[in-house]
Each structure stands twice: as structure tokens, then as C-alpha cells.
Amino acid sequence: MYYPPVPTVDPLALGPVGILSLFGVLGLVVELLRPKGKNGTIMLISLVGLAASAIALISDFGAGTVRSFGQMELHDHLGSISELILLVVATITVLISEPYLKEKKIAFGEFYPLLLWSTAGAMIMSTSSNLLMIFLGLEVLSISLYVLCGISRSEEKSEESAAKYFLLGAFSSGFLLYGIALIFGATGHFDLLSVTSVWANGSASSHNLLLGGFGLIVVGLCFKTGMIPFHQWTPDVYQGAPTNVTAFMSAAAKVAAFAAFWRLISAFAPSLQYWLAPLSAIAVLTILGGNLLALVQTDVKRILAYSSISHAGYILVDLLAHAKDPSINYVSMEFYLLSYALMTVGAFAVLSLLAARGKEVTKLSDLNGLWKRNPIAAVALVAFMMSLVGLPPFAGFFGKVLIFSDAVKAGLVPLAAVLAVGSVISAAYYLAIAKAAFVDEPNESPVQRPATLGPQTAFVLCMIGVIAISVFISPIQSFFQR
Amino acid sequence: MNLLVFAVLASAAVLAALGVILSKSAIRSALSLVLNFMLLAILYFTLHSETLGVLQVVVYTGAIMVLFLFVIMLLSTQGNINLTESRDVKKIVGGLAGISLAALIGVQIYLPLASVPAPQFHAPQPIGPSYGAPEPLGLALFTRYGYPFETVSLLLMIGIVGSIMLAKRRVR
Known part of the structure; x- marks a missing residue:
């Protein structure tokens, strides 16, 4: 009988994903044993799991490119940075979740394990060049996100x-699988x-x-x-999902999908002309459709x-620049994703304060008077909006400049011009949000709860992050490049 | 001969699949699906992958379909669920638009793919007696495909936990 060779396993490279999944299981066990309605322990376990996973990740950071488990698992720098961003996003989401879920009366203990497993899936997806693993990670x-959206x-x-x-997700997975089969x-x-060599040596039919x-x-x-025209689900899903899930989904799904x-x-850069x-x-x-x-x-x-x-469109421009000029590496994309993750998750963290007593209203006018009720949240929201527009002191500016x-370096000047036009258009609606929070007076007494420690920490951290990564941009770039 | 067997089995499977979407009672739909799964299993047997065929019968026809039938019976206390929909002009127009779009895209995809010969990336190897048998399958699953195998187990656990969470409405 044929005995397949036992593949070598790099336990350190698998560590972050494994630790996160196991802590998810631990959280689930605690969910069965805890007193009713008390999610504090599960939240703590999730935070410890995320920290342990981050330690495992950093201890092995920049160890060079290692392929283990029969080439299924790829440990490289792009993957490690994506994993790090994913862990940051998940940590901030855990911080904002508990008060929000309590306020909406949906404080299920299973939320945290599902969040950890979802993060683990995103990490699996971003640390493999094997299409089978990319599909499974996705x-x-x-599937965790589908559940969390309907919580x-x-x-x-x-x-x-x-x-x-x-x-729509199942439908699009069908496309992905059919492509993998081809x-x-x-x-x-x-x-x-194997794609590059087959492209170089293959016949017209394999092309x-x-x-x-x-x-x-x-x-x-x-x-x-x-991306437009595959975007129809985005507004409805983002609006309908609980705000903390939207925060996680908007950043994590993009980080993982863009790594893949x-x-x-x-791999397909040689067939660029087609x-x-x-x-x-x-x-x-x-870019244009999203902004308009x-x-x-x-x-x-x-x-x-x-x-x-529209931000996904900006990042796609960087991918195309990389395809055209392979000397452009993933540093700009990962920097952009990090800054995008911090400002979007931060903005949703502020929005999660709008839920009160089981109801949630998220119209622009519901933000009115935020400045008086919670000055820190209002200042943070304005910082995130300025960063999303791409104004200088904030991270969004440097991300856009890099892309x-x-x-321009790759010779895609028209796309660069579209990027600039898109940013100008975007200023209108971002500043409208900032104006609603800062200038406009509320018509009636608004329902809004005061921020508790978790969300307050979360958006202050995001705000500091948005400014800090633009101050320390060159150390971060060299860290990403190491 | 092989082609004849395949043609008979495949067309029967397609008819059963049509029965799933065309019959008006939910129970009949589910039973047509059982038939479809059984015919697929027999197709696997004709392709010498007995393990896959047995798994198909045990997992799909056995476990999953029984679950389907249980759920249908739990939900329908008054016998049959009526699955008919009202007729609508929009559906006809939408269907026509869909078919023409599919034809348009299909032509674009078919023309370049028509030149592709049957895949011959390695010489056909004689099928050994252990091909598709449970032992080599299990060995491959737990060695070379260990990582995806474990990932699938994580996926299944998420499915279970998620469906339980969505099914219970109250916060404990």
C-alpha cells in the first residue's frame, strides 16, 4: 500500500491560529458553566487568547519564508503582518462588544468564541498560497460572520x-471554487x-x-x-448587522481577502496584459461609484x-501597481490596511454608542450633539473622518500618498488621478458626519448611553493609533519590510 | 457500455434533481433528493471509488436527509406544506434576461475553452486495488491533508455553535 510522506510541521508558524481556535473552545466551555448573563470571564478569556496569539506571532516574526504542512501553510512576512492587523482588529472589537450587546439585549456568550474563530479563519486565509487553504480559511x-450578522x-x-x-456569500464561494477547479x-x-511556471511553459489551452x-x-x-459591481450586499449587510460585528467585518474580511x-x-503577474x-x-x-x-x-x-x-478600490490600485512593477512590495498595502482598520473600527466603535435600551438608530441626525454628550467620542470621530478623507496629520493621508x-511609479497615472478625485469627493460625506457630531444641535433629547470603559478605551486607542502610525511611519515601514 | 450505464444513471439523477425543485410538496422534494443522492452514490461505485460511494450513502442519504425529513415533519403540523408561488410577469422577464445574460457570458467563456483538450498533465496510471480504499484515504487525510482536515473540523464546529446560537432566542 502507498504510504504518503508525513509532512514537516512548523509549530511556531501554526501557533497563532491554533492558540486562537483553542481559546475559542475554552470560551465556549466557560459559556456553559458561567452564571447566566455574565460574559466577563469569556471576554477575559478572549482577550488573553488574542494576547497569547500575538505573543506567539511576534516571537516568530520575520523568521523568513517557511512552508510547512506539505506547502499548505505559508509563513512569510505578508502573512505575519496581516495576522497582526487581524489580532488588533479583533481585540478592539472585543473591547467595544460587551456594553453594546448588553444594551441591545443580545449578550450571547457564544459571540466571543465565534469572533475568535472568525479571526482564526482570516489568519488561515492570509497565511497560505494554497488555494484549498485560502478557500477553507475564507x-x-x-460562516462565523454570517452567524454574527444575524445575532x-x-x-x-x-x-x-x-x-x-x-x-450572496455562498453564491460567490461557488465562483471561487469553480476558479480553483480550473x-x-x-x-x-x-x-x-505552480501557476507561474505553467504559464511560462504551458500551451495556449492551459493559458x-x-x-x-x-x-x-x-x-x-x-x-x-x-468591489463594484459585486458590492450590492455591502450597504445592507453593514447597516443590518450589529455595529460591533460591522466594525470587525469591515476590517477583518478586507485584510484577509487582500492578502489572498x-x-x-x-502569481498571475506574467499574464498582466490580459x-x-x-x-x-x-x-x-x-472608487468613483463608492464615493458618489x-x-x-x-x-x-x-x-x-x-x-x-471606495477604500477597497484604492487598495486594488496598489495591487495593480504591484502587478505592473513587481519591485513595489506589500508595505504600502499593509500600511493602508492598518490605517484603514484603525479608523474604520474606531468610527464604528463611536457609532456603537448610539444603541440604547434595545433600540439603535444610526441616522446622521442621531449624531447631533455628540460633542456635548461625549466630547472624547466626538473628537475621536472627527479624527477618524479626517483620516478617512486623507488629511495630513492622520494615517489615512500617508496611506493614500503611498498608494x-x-x-505613479508603475505608470498607472490615470488610476492615481481617479484615486485623487475620489478622495476629494469623499471629503463631502465624511465632513458631513463630522459636522453632524460637532456643529448641529439635537432636535429632541437623544437616546444615548454614556461610554463605559471598554468602548472608551477602544476608540481612544484607535485615535492614538491613527496619529501614532503616521508619526512613526518610517519605523513601521522598515518593520513591515524586515 | 460504460457510457450507457453513466447515461442511464446520470439522466435518472437529473430527473430526481428536477423532482426536488418541481414537486409541490416538501416531503416529495426531500424524497426526490434521497433518490438523487443514492444515484450519485451508485455513480461513484461505477467510478471505482467505493469509499466515496459508501460515505455518500451514510452521510448524505442517511444522516442529512433524515434530518431534513425530521425538520419538515416538525414544521408541517397540517400535513403538506404548499410550496407553490404566485405567477408574476416580473419573473418571466427576469428569467428571460437571466437566460440571455447567461448565453452572452457563456459564449464568451465557451469559445476560448472550446480549444482546451482533455487534461493530460500526467500519463494515466493503472488504478491499483487500493485506489480509493479507506486506508490510503485515511492516511492521506491525516498526513498530507492534516491542516485542511483540522480546518474543516473548525468549520463544522462553527456551523453547530452558530446554528444553536441562532435557534435560541433568549439571552440566558
Whole structure:
């Protein structure tokens, strides 16, 4: 009988994912034993798990590229940085969740394990160049997110959000799988590594299979990152999902999907001539469409949903620049993702304060008078909005400058111009949010709870982060590059 | 001969699948799905992957379909659930638009793919007696595919925990 070789395993590289999954299980066990309605212990376990995972990650940071588990697991710098950003996002989400869930009367203990497993899935997805593992990681991430979106069962819009996300997500997974099957047919491997050599040596027919597979996988990933025209789910899901879930989803899904997207684009860079035009069209549509559609929204969560669409477009410009000029590395993209994660999660953290006594209203006018009720939250919100526009002292500015210069360097000047135009348009709706929080007086006495320690820490940390990473931009760049 | 067997089994499976979506009672739909799964299992047997066929019968036909039937019976206290929908012009127009879009995209995809010959990336190997048997399958799952295998177990656990959480409405 044939005995397959036992693959070598690098336990340190698997550590962060393994620790996070196990702490999720531990949280689930505690959920069974704890007194009713007390989630403090589970929250603590989640925070400890995230910290342990971060320690495991940092202890092995920059150890060079290692492939273990029969090439299924890829330990490299891009993956490690993505994992680090994901851990930061998950930690902030845990901090803002408990008071929000209590206020909405949906304080399920299973929330925290599911959040940890979702993070683990995103980490699996961003640390592999094997299409099988990328798909499995994506499913672990997404299926937890489908559940978390629908956690507020008494609200119709939460159920709508979960159902819409689930149906369209399953549909897009079909595209992804079909693409993986075509690439397997052309190369005989699941690994993206084999694509480049097959492209160089293969016949015209294998080229067709590879391009077909690439196109279908791009559709799947564009859906996950919310690119126009695959974005229809984004506003409804972001609006309907509980705000802390939206915060997590908007950042984590993008970090993981863009890590996989980066590896896909790198592997397919030799066939650039066939797909640069359609992907550029997607980038232009995403940037302009996202920003223009955000202008007419009146709900803050929907505005931020369209804003996240346009930010995905900015990052796609950087991916295309990398495909055109391989000397452009992932540092700009990861810096952008880090700054985007901090400002978006921070903005949603402030918004989560709008939930009170089981109800939640997120119209622009509901932010009115935030300045008087909670000055720190209002200042933080303004900082996030300025950063999202891309104004100088904040991280968003440097992220956009890095992508802009990458695009110019790669000769994609029209895309760089679209990026700049998009940023100018975006100023209108971001500043409208800031104005609603700072200038406008409330009409009636608003329902809003005072911030407790968790959310307060969360958005202050995000605000400090948004400023700090722009101050320490060059150490961070060299850290990312190490 | 092989082609004939395949044609008979496959067309029967397609008819059963049509029965799933066309029959008006939920129970009949579910039973058509059982038939479809059984025919698929027999197809696997004709392709010499007995393990897969047995798993198909045990897991899908056995476990999952029984669960389906239980749920249908729990939900329908008055016998049959009526699954008919009202007729609507929008559906016809939408269907036509969908078909024409599919045709348009299909032509674009089919033309380049039509030139692709049957995959021949390695010479066909003689199938050994242990091909598709449980032992090599299990060995491969626990060695080479250990990481994806464990990831799938995480995925299944999320499915269980998530569905339980969504099913209970009250906060404890």
C-alpha cells in the first residue's frame, strides 16, 4: 500500500491560529458553566487568547519564508503582518462588544468564541498560497460572520443582513471554487506557486484555463472585498448587522481577502496584459461609484459601508501597481490596511454608542450633539473622518500618498488621478458626519448611553493609533519590510 | 457500455434533481433528493471509488436527509406544506434576461475553452486495488491533508455553535 510522506510541521508558524481556535473552545466551555448573563470571564478569556496569539506571532516574526504542512501553510512576512492587523482588529472589537450587546439585549456568550474563530479563519486565509487553504480559511471567516450578522434575532434588518450575506456569500464561494477547479485542471496543483511556471511553459489551452480560473477567483475575492459591481450586499449587510460585528467585518474580511488577492495577483503577474484593463475598470468603478453613492446616503452605517467600498478600490490600485512593477512590495498595502482598520473600527466603535435600551438608530441626525454628550467620542470621530478623507496629520493621508506614489511609479497615472478625485469627493460625506457630531444641535433629547470603559478605551486607542502610525511611519515601514 | 450505464444513471439523477425543485410538496422534494443522492452514490461505485460511494450513502442519504425529513415533519403540523408561488410577469422577464445574460457570458467563456483538450498533465496510471480504499484515504487525510482536515473540523464546529446560537432566542 502507498504510504504518503508525513509532512514537516512548523509549530511556531501554526501557533497563532491554533492558540486562537483553542481559546475559542475554552470560551465556549466557560459559556456553559458561567452564571447566566455574565460574559466577563469569556471576554477575559478572549482577550488573553488574542494576547497569547500575538505573543506567539511576534516571537516568530520575520523568521523568513517557511512552508510547512506539505506547502499548505505559508509563513512569510505578508502573512505575519496581516495576522497582526487581524489580532488588533479583533481585540478592539472585543473591547467595544460587551456594553453594546448588553444594551441591545443580545449578550450571547457564544459571540466571543465565534469572533475568535472568525479571526482564526482570516489568519488561515492570509497565511497560505494554497488555494484549498485560502478557500477553507475564507469559509471559516465567512460562516462565523454570517452567524454574527444575524445575532440580533428580534431585529428584522439583522436577519435580512445575515440572510443576504449568506446567500450572496455562498453564491460567490461557488465562483471561487469553480476558479480553483480550473486552475487545478491547468496545473495539477492547488498551490499558486505552480501557476507561474505553467504559464511560462504551458500551451495556449492551459493559458485559457488559467485565465478562466483567475477571472472566477477574482470575482469571488471582489465579492468578499466589496468591489463594484459585486458590492450590492455591502450597504445592507453593514447597516443590518450589529455595529460591533460591522466594525470587525469591515476590517477583518478586507485584510484577509487582500492578502489572498495579493498572492493571486503576484502569481498571475506574467499574464498582466490580459486582465489589467478589466481590473482597472473595476478599480475606477469602485472608487468613483463608492464615493458618489455615499453622498446620497443618510444613514451613517450605510455611508461608512460605501466608504469601505471606495477604500477597497484604492487598495486594488496598489495591487495593480504591484502587478505592473513587481519591485513595489506589500508595505504600502499593509500600511493602508492598518490605517484603514484603525479608523474604520474606531468610527464604528463611536457609532456603537448610539444603541440604547434595545433600540439603535444610526441616522446622521442621531449624531447631533455628540460633542456635548461625549466630547472624547466626538473628537475621536472627527479624527477618524479626517483620516478617512486623507488629511495630513492622520494615517489615512500617508496611506493614500503611498498608494498614489506606487501607482505613479508603475505608470498607472490615470488610476492615481481617479484615486485623487475620489478622495476629494469623499471629503463631502465624511465632513458631513463630522459636522453632524460637532456643529448641529439635537432636535429632541437623544437616546444615548454614556461610554463605559471598554468602548472608551477602544476608540481612544484607535485615535492614538491613527496619529501614532503616521508619526512613526518610517519605523513601521522598515518593520513591515524586515 | 460504460457510457450507457453513466447515461442511464446520470439522466435518472437529473430527473430526481428536477423532482426536488418541481414537486409541490416538501416531503416529495426531500424524497426526490434521497433518490438523487443514492444515484450519485451508485455513480461513484461505477467510478471505482467505493469509499466515496459508501460515505455518500451514510452521510448524505442517511444522516442529512433524515434530518431534513425530521425538520419538515416538525414544521408541517397540517400535513403538506404548499410550496407553490404566485405567477408574476416580473419573473418571466427576469428569467428571460437571466437566460440571455447567461448565453452572452457563456459564449464568451465557451469559445476560448472550446480549444482546451482533455487534461493530460500526467500519463494515466493503472488504478491499483487500493485506489480509493479507506486506508490510503485515511492516511492521506491525516498526513498530507492534516491542516485542511483540522480546518474543516473548525468549520463544522462553527456551523453547530452558530446554528444553536441562532435557534435560541433568549439571552440566558
